[in-house]
Amino acid sequence: MDGPKIFKNREALDPSFIPDELPHRDAEIEQIAGLTACALKGDVPPNFLCYGMTGTGKTATIRYVSQKLAQYCDSNPPWWIYINCNVVSTPYRVLAHIYNTISGKEKIPPTGLPKDIIFKKLLGLLDLYIKTNVCFLVLDEIDILIEKKGGNEILYDLTRLNENLDVCRANVIGISNKLKFKEFLDPRVKSSLGQEELVFHPYNANELSDILEKRAKVAFQEGVINEGVIKLCAGLAAKEHGDSRKALQLLRKAGEHSERNQRAFISESDVNKAQQDIEKDHVVEYILGxxxxxxxxxxxxxxxxxxxxxxxxxxxxxxxxxxxxxxxxxxxxxxxxxxxxxxxxxxxxxxxxxxxxxxxxxxxxxxxxxxxxxxxxxxxxxxxxxxxxxxxxxxxxxxxxxxxxxxxxxxxxxxxx
DNA sequence: TATCCACAGGAAATCAGGGTGT
DNA sequence: ACACCCTGATTTCCTGTGGATA
The missing domain is CATH 1.10.10.10 (Winged helix-like DNA-binding domain superfamily/Winged helix DNA-binding domain)
Structure with missing residues (x-):
């Protein structure tokens, strides 16, 4: 409590934080915007897939585009429903999640109903709520869903939603960090979901530095951080397949470490300590869980x-x-x-x-x-x-x-x- | 060269626990 | 009360296998 203040806005280092600009993702932003923007004119966008390792900005980019898109239309912005298949991990729950998100209430119980009943309910809801508009279903970590039984079926159903809808248009966006996951995809799903694909390349050390620099400005007080620290974090994360999430985590941990030691700035040794901590924390958390x-x-x-x-x-x-x-x-x-x-x-x-x-x-x-x-x-x-x-x-x-x-x-x- | 150990690991079945609508 | 649903964990059943040994 008494120590010097290090953080200004800790959230800026959180993986779910969407910054005002996404460095080094211009091409991807443009592609996604190109694929989805036609929704504003009332057209049906294609389904598509995003590949890329963890921390390459897949989810952030999509969220970013969705925000921008909403700014460009005054009425009836498209709906975006995010589904993390790691959390919402079964076909039933995917349907229930979509339904509950749209209706805004916990209408579908966590278990008990047959899937096709929910599917029919969902169809009715989509037409009722989302009039003459598009609903994007973003399935994050879609590979996890596929590996489970019934995963392919649910995807098939989702990509076919439009055939059963009168007014609303539904659209599936899949995000995966496994490049080879397409092999497990049912051919029918593959053809409709894989209409377009884009690959997110890992960030290199310089790009990571840019990202960290921007975030650090928001996250830390003036003078807390220097370039060496950022370079070090970026370098360490670049070694791990350019994982920006890891880079941000390093920075945050390093900040917390210096905070604990009541210092007013972050040193490179804080980063090294953070690196060790992260590995240890990961193991401890995993085992206890x-x-x-x-x-x-x-x-x-x-x-x-x-x-x-x-x-x-x-x-x-x-x-x-x-x-x-x-x-x-x-x-x-x-x-x-x-x-x-x-x-x-x-x-x-x-x-x-x-x-x-x-x-x-x-x-x-x-x-x-x-x-x-x-x-x-x-x-x-x-x-x-x-x-x-x-x-x-x-x-x-x-x-x-x-x-x-x-x-x-x-x-x-x-x-x- | 055939044999055979002590498992590996896939697929399907089963069980228990949490539900539903009628 | 009843018939039926979904899930996650585990069992059951099974076929496969690399290489030292007889």
Whole structure:
């Protein structure tokens, strides 16, 4: 409270913040405007797709264009409905979300109704509310929707909305950060959704600097930040596929760090500290957010490392230890090998462990697991897990490790590897 | 060279928990 | 009360497989 004031407007560093101008996205803005502006004349714009890695400004650009478009028409601006498929993650909920957004009330319950009923209701609503106008449905992270069952169907339905509408025109815009997601698209959807495509290229370090500079002016007090700090943030983020979100996050964290230390300006060491923090925060948050069973899987790996530093960890071992741990807890189901296998994959995907499938000849095929994160951090995080018995588990030596069964196996494996 | 281990991982089925309208 | 809906987590069933060993 007493320290010097660093931030002027912290929100400007938020990923959802839409600045007054978007540097280095002129071409994209023009393209999107070109595709959508005909809505103002009452024409039907084409559906289209936007590709690009995280933090390349896809969502921001579309939001930006939608704002500008609204400025250019005095009556009946087009509707823009944003749907983040990561949050609104099932076909049912997509429909419900669209309906509820338009009606402005929670008319559709979160579950219970058949999909086709909602679809019919939605058609009626669109014609009723959005008279002689266009409704843009922006599906962010559309790839997540596709991977689920029924994802293709719902997209098909959405792209066909117009055939069932009398007055209103609906239009689908898909945003994806996976370039290859089109492979999973149903051919019928592909042809109607992929009428136009635009690719957002990653920002380079200089472009990121420009972006940060503009935002920093809004976000920080005078004299808090210098060019070196911005360059450093931009450089670090440029290494990570030019992710502007990462760059902004770095800047914000660095600001918070210097604020905590009651300094009136941000130094480059604040940025470096921020870089470390971000990685750590990510892991901590992820682990604490996992379901208990997944946490148990991680605990199993942790214990294996803790009590036998030398041993090679295989998926079979983890399964057995997981079983043991789950048995010690009440109200915990015993899972199958199949499920544990998936949990291990998820941990690997999150970058917490590495799991390489190896064949050990007569000793079968298995995953060789290594911990990618400092074991002390794992211990610290797991001890924060809100479960009465978790603390006990962290000091429990699994039966499996009390025999020399593992040791014998381990010796054989070591020779093979 | 055939065998066979100990799983990997896809697909479909099942279950439980949260709902609906009639 | 009843028939039926949607979802997410998990199980069941299954086929596939790299390479040391007999």
């Amino acid at each position: 996992m379901p208990l069973q997944s946490q148990l899987t991680l605990t199993a790996i942790y214990l294996m490392r803790k009590f036998s530093k030398e041993n090679i960890i295989t998926s079979g071992d983890i399964y057995e230890i997981h079983l043991e741990l789950a048995n010690k807890l009440t109200n915990t189901k015993l899972l199958t090998k199949r499920r544990i296998s998936d949990y291990i994959n998820e941990l690997a995907l999150a970058g917490i462990i590495t799991a390489n499938t190896r064949s050990l000849g007569h000793y079968g095929r298995t995953k060789i697991i290594t911990l990618d994160i400092d074991i002390s951090l794992i211990e610290k995080v797991l001890s924060q897990v809100k479960h009465i018995s978790m603390a006990d588990l962290l000091n429990y030596k699994p039966l499996l490790l009390q025999t020399d069964k593992v040791k014998i196996k381990n010796n054989v494996f070591k020779k093979l590897l």
